[in-house]
Amino acid sequence: MSVITSILALALTLGILVTVHEFGHYWVARRCGIKVLKFSVGFGKVLFSRTDKHGTEFAIAAIPLGGYVKMLDEREGDVAPDMLDQAFNRKTVWQRMAVVLAGPLANIIFAIFAYWLMFMVGVTQVKPIIGPVESGSVAAQAGLMPQQEIIAVDGNNTSSWQEVNFQLIKRLGDTGTLEIQVNDGESHKLAISQWLSDAEEPNPIQALGFAPFRPSVPAILAELQAGMPAQQAGLLPGDLILTVDGQAIQNWMDFVKVVKANAGQSISLSVQRQDKILAIQLIPASRILENGETIGFAGAMVKAPVLPKDFIRVQSYDPVTAGLRAIHKTWDMTTITLESIGKMIQGLLSVKNLSGPITIAKVASSQVQAGFEAFVGFLAYISIMLAVVNLLPIPVLDGGHFVFYVIEAVKGSPLSEKVQLMGMKLGMTMLLMVMVVAIFNDVSRL
Numbered sequence: 001m002s003v004i005t006s007i008l009a010l011a012l013t014l015g016i017l018v019t020v021h022e023f024g025h026y027w028v029a030r031r032c033g034i035k036v037l038k039f040s041v042g043f044g045k046v047l048f049s050r051t052d053k054h055g056t057e058f059a060i061a062a063i064p065l066g067g068y069v070k071m072l073d074e075r076e077g078d079v080a081p082d083m084l085d086q087a088f089n090r091k092t093v094w095q096r097m098a099v100v101l102a103g104p105l106a107n108i109i110f111a112i113f114a115y116w117l118m119f120m121v122g123v124t125q126v127k128p129i130i131g132p133v134e135s136g137s138v139a140a141q142a143g144l145m146p147q148q149e150i151i152a153v154d155g156n157n158t159s160s161w162q163e164v165n166f167q168l169i170k171r172l173g174d175t176g177t178l179e180i181q182v183n184d185g186e187s188h189k190l191a192i193s194q195w196l197s198d199a200e201e202p203n204p205i206q207a208l209g210f211a212p213f214r215p216s217v218p219a220i221l222a223e224l225q226a227g228m229p230a231q232q233a234g235l236l237p238g239d240l241i242l243t244v245d246g247q248a249i250q251n252w253m254d255f256v257k258v259v260k261a262n263a264g265q266s267i268s269l270s271v272q273r274q275d276k277i278l279a280i281q282l283i284p285a286s287r288i289l290e291n292g293e294t295i296g297f298a299g300a301m302v303k304a305p306v307l308p309k310d311f312i313r314v315q316s317y318d319p320v321t322a323g324l325r326a327i328h329k330t331w332d333m334t335t336i337t338l339e340s341i342g343k344m345i346q347g348l349l350s351v352k353n354l355s356g357p358i359t360i361a362k363v364a365s366s367q368v369q370a371g372f373e374a375f376v377g378f379l380a381y382i383s384i385m386l387a388v389v390n391l392l393p394i395p396v397l398d399g400g401h402f403v404f405y406v407i408e409a410v411k412g413s414p415l416s417e418k419v420q421l422m423g424m425k426l427g428m429t430m431l432l433m434v435m436v437v438a439i440f441n442d443v444s445r446l
Contacts, residue, residue, distance in 0.1 A: 011064040015041055017107065017383050018067040021390070024106025025069045025099055030054075032095040035072040035086035042067060071099075093409045100401045107387035108330060114380035115326035118373055122316035125160030129213040129311060130182075137209020142188040144180065144210060152181040159313060161205075161212050168204035170336055173197045173348030178208075200352035217252040217305045228299020233282040235300065236273065243270040252302045259284045263296035333381055337388045354438040395420070395427030 019041050026039050035055070040046075042061030049059035061067075071088040072079060079087050088096065128150040133140050150158055153167035171178055171192065178190040196202040205211065219241035224231040241249045244258045245268050258267065263286040271278045284296030317325060343349040391399040400423065408414045415423075 013379065013382060014064050014066075016379060017110070017386055018042075018064075020106050020110045020383065021103040021386060022067045022069050024102035024104070026056075027106075028099050028102035029069065029071055029088070032091055032099060033086060034088050034091060034095075034099070035083065036069055037072060038068075038070040040067050040070075093405050097402060097405045097409075100398045100405070101391075103398055104387035104390045107383040107390075108334070111330045111333070111380040111383040111387075112323075112326045114376050114383070115329045116319075116322050118376045118380070119315075119317045119322035119325050120319065121373070122314050124373060125162065125313040125315065126212070126307065127311050127313060128158055128161045128164045131211045131213035134209040138190050138192075138207075139188075139209040142180070142190045143186070144182070144188050147213070148182040148184065150180055151183050152179075154179050155181075159315075165204060166332070166336070168208075169202075170339065171195060172199075172202055172204070172340070173343045173346075194348065197348050198350050198352075200350065213311070215305050215307060216250070217302055219249050219252045219255040220303045221300050222303040223301040225299035225301075228297075229283055229285050230298040230300035233269075233280050233298075235269075235271065235280060235282070238273070240272040241269060242272055242277070244268070259298050260295040263287070263294050265296075330380070330384060333384045334388060337385055341388070341392075351437055354434065394430055395423035396431060397427065400427055 022039060022041065026036055029036055037055070038057045038059065040059045040061055042059075042064045043066060044061050044063040046059045046061050049057055051057045072083060072086050073088045074084075075089055084090055088099070091099075130144060130146055130148045130150065133144055133146055150164050152158055153164055154171070156163075156167050158164045158167060168178070172195060174195055175193045176191075178192050178195075179187055180190065181187045190208060196204065196207055199207075221230070221235060221237050221239045221241075223237060224235060241255050243249060244255065247258075249255050249258075259282075262284050264283065266281050266283045269280045269282055271280050282298060284298050286294050287297050288294050316322075340349060344351060344354075390397050391402075393399045393403045395401075395404070404415055404420060404423070414420075
């Protein structure tokens with residue numbers, strides 16, 4: 001995945017969502033009779049602009065990490081007497097409330113639309129059938145077994161691995177009992193305690209000690225990372241790994257286990273390349289995990305397996321049902337985002353889970369390449385996150401402005417400029433601290 005592809009995917013993702021967000025502010029401002037001076041997608045040097053008949057400049061700027069709508073306002077400069085009635089600060093507190101809430105609301109509406117479109121076109125899902133269960137794991141102790149299908153988690157129906165993962169993520173940081181119901185009618189109770197609260201990139205399914213069922217995957221290389229051990233050893237896409245140190249390799253996971261167990265150690269491979277058998281020496285590089293364990297990795301990816309049709313569900317819905325499911329999905333994603341923020345504030349979830357623009361760029365790139373369904377779902381989720389974060393009661397954000405206006409409505413007069421300025425400085429400091437942590441996490445993951 002190239003850096004350029006990631007940057008373009010980030011620009012596309014943020015460009016769409018920022019445009020939606022700022023259009024919400026713009027549209028309501030115009031309805032309230034406020035003059036909009038500029039509508040910008042991005043910051044910095046203007047790459048393209050045009051001015052409409054109402055005198056609003058629409059611009060695309062070079063840095064695609066946000067945007068803004070600049071309105072006529074006496075607090076930001078002199079306003080001609082004949083235009084005072086179009087100034088933002090002259091509008092009623094209720095109109096100003098509507099303007100600041102319009103951006104996040106536009107993102108929520110967009111998410112509902114995106115999910116509605118996705119459910120209309122059709123959603124491809126993998127049935128949540130359990131594969132290998134690790135001996136002695138929480139799952140094994142609870143009695144979960146291979147080939148069982150998970151039909152509910154904590155009483156919530158699950159028809160795919162995505163839904164199972166979603167229900168498990170809701171329990172991150174919790175202490176208590178996790179209930180998993182399978183298709184034979186049994187319910188299995190799994191004990192958890194501050195579950196995965198310190199994990200940097202929590203994998204709930206793996207943490208419970210089982211894996212999704214997957215067909216046996218031959219050890220055929222599909223892609224090699226540049227400069228990594230597999231490429232340096234002379235391996236090529238299409239190579240089939242036959243043996244390692246004389247031991248037969250039946251499938252891809254056999255090869256992965258050997259590589260992980262031999263960090264920094266030379267291993268002898270027997271490789272089939274077309275009609276030739278080659279001997280290749282591979283020295284896996286070392287990677288240190290969170291728990292201090294050192295594992296080997298080669299920088300090779302396997303040819304994607306094809307799941308049997310019996311393990312795939314493709315569901316599409318009529319417009320009304322799709323709309324109801326879209327609203328429900330948006331509500332679920334909104335609540336889990338709020339719960340995650342709450343758990344992070346309480347210390348139940350690690351701040352290592354915060355992600356910044358680098359992670360968003362990488363994920364956006366992979367979702368673009370994965371196809372329409374994956375990218376639309378990703379856009380919907382990021383749109384919800386953008387709405388929720390902007391509604392937090394932090395000065396500088398829309399939610400902070402809304403709090404100021406609520407106080408003004410209650411007391412009958414606005415807060416003093418001094419108090420508002422102090423609030424803005426505090427809010428900016430908080431946001432900068434969060435951004436620093438998020439970018440640090442991004443770089444650490446690289």
